[in-house]
Amino acid sequence: MTRLGVNIDHVATLRQARRGKNPNPVEAALVSERAGCDGIVAHLREDRRHIQEQDLWDLKKALRVPLNMEMSASPQIVRVAARVKPDQATLVPEKRQELTTEGGLDLRKGQKRLKQAVSQLKKAGIRVSLFIDPDPVQIRLARDLEVPMIELHTGRYAGAPTRKRREILLRQMEEAVGKARALGLIVAAGHGLDYDNVVEVVSIPEIEELNIGFSIVARAVEAGFHQAVQEMAGLVHGGGR
Numbered sequence: 001m002t003r004l005g006v007n008i009d010h011v012a013t014l015r016q017a018r019r020g021k022n023p024n025p026v027e028a029a030l031v032s033e034r035a036g037c038d039g040i041v042a043h044l045r046e047d048r049r050h051i052q053e054q055d056l057w058d059l060k061k062a063l064r065v066p067l068n069m070e071m072s073a074s075p076q077i078v079r080v081a082a083r084v085k086p087d088q089a090t091l092v093p094e095k096r097q098e099l100t101t102e103g104g105l106d107l108r109k110g111q112k113r114l115k116q117a118v119s120q121l122k123k124a125g126i127r128v129s130l131f132i133d134p135d136p137v138q139i140r141l142a143r144d145l146e147v148p149m150i151e152l153h154t155g156r157y158a159g160a161p162t163r164k165r166r167e168i169l170l171r172q173m174e175e176a177v178g179k180a181r182a183l184g185l186i187v188a189a190g191h192g193l194d195y196d197n198v199v200e201v202v203s204i205p206e207i208e209e210l211n212i213g214f215s216i217v218a219r220a221v222e223a224g225f226h227q228a229v230q231e232m233a234g235l236v237h238g239g240g241r
Contacts, residue, residue, distance in 0.1 A: 002202055003038035004236040005068055005190070006229055007213025012042075012050035025051065026058045028225055032216075033065050035229035036237070039087075041211050043070035044077060045094060056084045068211070070131070073110065073117035082124040089121045090151055092131040104132035104153040107141035118145055129188065134176030139183065149186040151211065152176060154201060158192025170200055177206045195219065198235055210236055 066087035072094040129149040160166035190211035219228035
């Protein structure tokens, strides 16, 4: 059964709009847990635009499901992760001017920094994943960095302008998953997935985990957080049926 990780960043985005206490991302995480998710994802960005360091400490203390900390390879952020000790750290690219993550890491660049980050996180007992595009070159480089897991960027698939283009990108995703599994990597996927386009991705059996945030938070505005997570968990756990 495919696991569902719920990203709570945009609950914190709402809170930070007024710099207050509500809505509380930790409470949203606990509701998600009760609604059937398998993990919580929180991205501590260098500019602290949504999740704050205290949120991570509170999540680590409160959760029963695993905590996946998305993060850049910045030494400062790596030090935070080593102190908090989330169950998993997913290294992602980060630009100050972007609204959200625009693509996967380019593992051909910044190898020294990435190797240092992976090594420090492993020493802290944290499982490391790399967020990359579904590209055979990037997958091979991820294996060379000796991480156990990758997360494939599904943003281009999710944003495809036509059904034909979406089908092409889905086939590329399937091929990338097969390549990764052949190299012994655990495969997760995420970015831009919603209640309509998730079904085809769930149908790729070798993908073990999907991490979804914005569409759940958007649905929660209409239906409430518990129902929004419950609906998505039904799709993910049910193999897209």
